[in-house]
Structures are given as structure tokens and as C-alpha cells.
Amino acid sequence: MKTLHKLAILADAAKYDASCASSGSIKRDSKKGKGIGSTSGGMGICHSYTPDGRCVSLLKILLTNFCIYDCSYCINRSSSDVQRARFSVEEIVNLTLDFYKRNYIEGLFLSSGIIQSSDYTMEQLVSVAKTLRKTHDFRGYIHLKTIPDASPELLQQAGLYADRLSINIELPSKKSLKQYAPEKDPSTIHQSMTQLKDHIDESKESRTQKKSAVTVTRRSGEKKKSLVYSPAGQSTQMIVGADESSDKKILTLSHYLYNKYSMRRVYYSAFSPIPDASAVLPIKSPPLMREHRLYQADWLLRFYGFNVNEISENNCANDGMLDLEIDPKLAWAINHREFFPVNINTATREDLLRVPGIGAIGASRIIQSRNFRRLRYQDLKKIGVSVSKVSAFIETQDHTPKKLDSQYLRQSFVKQENQQLSLFN
Ligand code: SF4
Numbered sequence: 001m002k003t004l005h006k007l008a009i010l011a012d013a014a015k016y017d018a019s020c021a022s023s024g025s026i027k028r029d030s031k032k033g034k035g036i037g038s039t040s041g042g043m044g045i046c047h048s049y050t051p052d053g054r055c056v057s058l059l060k061i062l063l064t065n066f067c068i069y070d071c072s073y074c075i076n077r078s079s080s081d082v083q084r085a086r087f088s089v090e091e092i093v094n095l096t097l098d099f100y101k102r103n104y105i106e107g108l109f110l111s112s113g114i115i116q117s118s119d120y121t122m123e124q125l126v127s128v129a130k131t132l133r134k135t136h137d138f139r140g141y142i143h144l145k146t147i148p149d150a151s152p153e154l155l156q157q158a159g160l161y162a163d164r165l166s167i168n169i170e171l172p173s174k175k176s177l178k179q180y181a182p183e184k185d186p187s188t189i190h191q192s193m194t195q196l197k198d199h200i201d202e203s204k205e206s207r208t209q210k211k212s213a214v215t216v217t218r219r220s221g222e223k224k225k226s227l228v229y230s231p232a233g234q235s236t237q238m239i240v241g242a243d244e245s246s247d248k249k250i251l252t253l254s255h256y257l258y259n260k261y262s263m264r265r266v267y268y269s270a271f272s273p274i275p276d277a278s279a280v281l282p283i284k285s286p287p288l289m290r291e292h293r294l295y296q297a298d299w300l301l302r303f304y305g306f307n308v309n310e311i312s313e314n315n316c317a318n319d320g321m322l323d324l325e326i327d328p329k330l331a332w333a334i335n336h337r338e339f340f341p342v343n344i345n346t347a348t349r350e351d352l353l354r355v356p357g358i359g360a361i362g363a364s365r366i367i368q369s370r371n372f373r374r375l376r377y378q379d380l381k382k383i384g385v386s387v388s389k390v391s392a393f394i395e396t397q398d399h400t401p402k403k404l405d406s407q408y409l410r411q412s413f414v415k416q417e418n419q420q421l422s423l424f425n
Helices: 003-014 018-024 089-101 118-135 152-161 174-180 186-219 247-261 288-303 308-312 328-335 360-370 377-382 406-424
Strands: 045-049 055-062 107-111 141-145 164-166 234-240 265-270
Touching (some): 118 152, 152 186, 234 288, 247 265, 247 288, 288 328, 308 328, 328 406
Parallel strands (some): 055 107, 107 141, 141 164
8 A cells, every 4th residue: 555545544544533633624725726724735734732832733643543442432443444554663754754854744643543452552653753763863743642551661661752642531431431442441541641640750850850960060061861751741532422421520530630640631522423433322423612612611620720610510401511602711700790790900810810801811911000000991901801701790990890680691692602603604
């Protein structure tokens, strides 16, 4: 099979991984005369973010879509009737280098089905990263998907060559994992995550300790290099909507993963019915908006001081699901009118962050500006806060919000959001 043909198969098979979401986007042709900005011109190229916030293009492929496991939700499961292909280590190394030299990509995202055994597959993945780094002195970004039940030695090696490692948690509950992926063991997934965390922490600690040592060695003219383990940390992915787990359950698990394993990101991937799907799966995918709301809720958990109950108990059905019509912060604010109005000139940063329309940057700017003068309603616009969103929830010397019925308030925001969405459609 020609490399290009393999690339078509293995890049397509990789698009179900949400960690680099853009490769699953609608294909647009930007060949001559048909516009610019194609995400499909270079097969399997997607975008991701480095820890310092840069957006990088990655070659996103599988080593192989052959797999000895039979996870119902996966297109590459052993019982799936799809065309199979497999790259050799050398082929992936060459493809990455060729694409890199042509400036198509800045890194590689590599995952794989399991062939022969978990260790054998992991060895191949590690070998790609090691060859790129050691033989070709490749300085680009490498994200390796890790096989959870691979040996600790291989997991240890993987982090020495990859910028980021990830192990998919797959489903929100052990029960669903047992039902849909019986060959996967949740305890092994958690053990491997613990191992990665330990290596990452040790590496960070030794780097901090070595900093002072390096200063001393620099003075004496010697050079010392310390190996950094997975500097961009670890991440994971959860499929949403393949089982009956509520958003509350999903967010509770995410909260646990962030705290226990210091995850850099939990990615949510709305289940989409796959070709030749297993009969045990739902026929319909959940609304894509659910995935979007989960990302918003995840942000509130990590950066806005909300807890899972606060986020997931705002819907009138009280079923642990997020409101799909309005964002979770707004849903909380409408449901907790007693908390408002928040006084812009006296509120703490924590309270400002609870106001819909005030983000982390907005809160910092408000606090900074308060050092110089009392803020008026119109000042908020100048510092980049959306007044249409905040007006119902804040007070300033020259502004007191109208007492509006919660239902009315909700409807007016739903209308606003629909108008904004229609602009994008
Ligand atoms: S082990 Fe991975 S590639 Fe294989 S069937 Fe399960 S999810 Fe798919």
C-alpha cells in the first residue's frame, strides 16, 4: 500500500480523537481559486495548543488502525469492517520530517490501535518519538497517546521523548466501560495516570533542585542537561452521550481527574454514530451543544471557583444535566438572584468572577482600574466588559439593575444567544 493511501486511512481513523479537534472539521478545499484556510489540504493536519499558549499544527495519525480489542464505540475495533493499514516506525518518522521541513506541521500527534500486545504497540510508539528526537534531533511538538496497560518502563520512556502524554479515560463510569470496552480495565487506566503524574512531578522537582546546581556549574563552565519528562503534562478524553451518564457525573469525574492526576486538559468528545456501529450503542449522537456546555462548565471548575454541584444543579428538571440554551455561568446566576447585584467598586475578585460577562481578564482590569477611581457603568465598556450581559447583575453608582423575573431574564438571554449563533450559521 502506498504511503499516501495509508495516510488517508490512518489520518481519517485518528479524527475521532478530540484532543486535536480540528481534523474532524468540515473539509474545505483551498486549492487554486477556491479560497484559503483549508484544514484538509494536508491530510491529517490538525491544531493544538502548547503549554505557552501557541497554536501549533500537528500531523495527527494512527500508527495503525488494526486492533485486537473490540470497544463498541470505536471505528477501529476488531469487529469493524473498515479498511486497515499500518505504518512502520520509519514511515512515520519520514512523514513527520518531510511535513516539518515543508512547514506544513510543527509537530506530531500519534495514537494507535493495539497490535500483538500493549507492550509491543507502545514500543513502536516510543520508537517513533525516540528516533525523531535522538536520530534526527527533532525539536517539534510530540503528543503520544499512551496504551494504559503497557509496562511502566515503556510509560517512563515515552515521557522522555514526548511533550505531552495522554491516556483516554474513555467513558464516565466503570459500568459503561465494562459494557462497551470489556477488555479495558479502569484500574489499569488510573494506575497508569498515577505513574505519569509521579514521573511528571519528579521531573519538575528535580528541575527546580537542579536550577541552583546549574547556576553553580555555569560559573564553573560545565554544561549539565537534565531530562524533562512530558513537559506539557498529561491529558485525557471522555466520550459523552454514548451512555446515560449525566453532565454532573461527567464533571465530577473531570474534577477528580484534575485534582488527582493534575490533568492539563480533559477533552469531551460527543459520541457520534460511527459507520458499521455496534448494536449496543445509541443510534443518535447527543446535541453538539452538550459538548460545548461541558467545556464551558469545565472552565468554571478550573478557573472560576465553581464546584460541580453549583454548575450542574441549575436546570429545572434537576437531572444533573446542563442547560443547553444558556451557558452554565449564566444559568447559575439566574438561579441565584440573591447573590446579585454585585457592586463593581467593592466586590472581591471571586465575586466578580461569578458575574456573567466578566471573565478573568475583565475582573483583573476592574480591580486595577479601581485603584485610580470609582468605576461608572460606561467605564466597563472601555475596559472590555460586555455591558449587555452584565447589566442585570451589577451595580455602580450610576446603575442599578431592573428587578426582572428570572424566567423573563432567561428568555431574553436565550434570544440573544440564538441571534449570535445565527450569525455564525
Ligand atoms: S483499544 Fe483503542 S483502538 Fe482498539 S478498539 Fe479500543 S478504543 Fe479502539
